[in-house]
Amino acid sequence: MFTALQFSQLLAAAWSGPAACHFATISHYVAPEGYTKTQYTASFHIGQACHLGQAECPFAAVAAAVQAFAAAQPAPSLLAAVVVAHAAQVLRAAAGQLAGVPVRRPGFSYRCQRHRCARFRRRFFLARYV
Incomplete structure (x- = not known):
């Protein structure tokens, strides 16, 4: 092995x-x-x-x-x-x-997704400009 x-x-x-x-x-x-x-x-x-x-x-x-x-x-x-x-x-x-489990590194995007900053920002952007 x-x-x-x-x-x-x-x-x-x-x-x-x-x-x-x-x-x-x-x-x-x-x-x-x-x-x-x-x-x-x-x-x-x-x-x-x-x-x-x-x-x-x-x-x-x-x-x-x-x-x-x-x-x-x-x-x-x-x-x-x-x-x-x-x-x-x-x-x-x-x-x-x-x-084969995906590796989750504690980077900026992982922290944003964990705290949901990225989703709220994307939702705000889509609601305002689309």
Whole structure:
């Protein structure tokens, strides 16, 4: 599904906490009989700790590594909540882009449409000059 570089970029984008480094590994196994299996491994290294996630889906591997970090934090941890929320947002956006969901960038026209300035102005223009 992903190349090693794309998986590493997804892993880096999904992480928002402190980390010395991260590793993204894709392992392909092909048996002589034709059986194939792909395993995605994501890990964050913070000091002496390594937070690891493995799955057959790259999104699940990243989410598992983030959840491993959150589980290692003390119970009421704001950092763990922020890291999990950020990772969920990035993974949701990446999955949506791969599925073909249009990208909505917060530019001027998007803000105008959100606040309905553009529609009111167009309606005023059409009613007055047409």
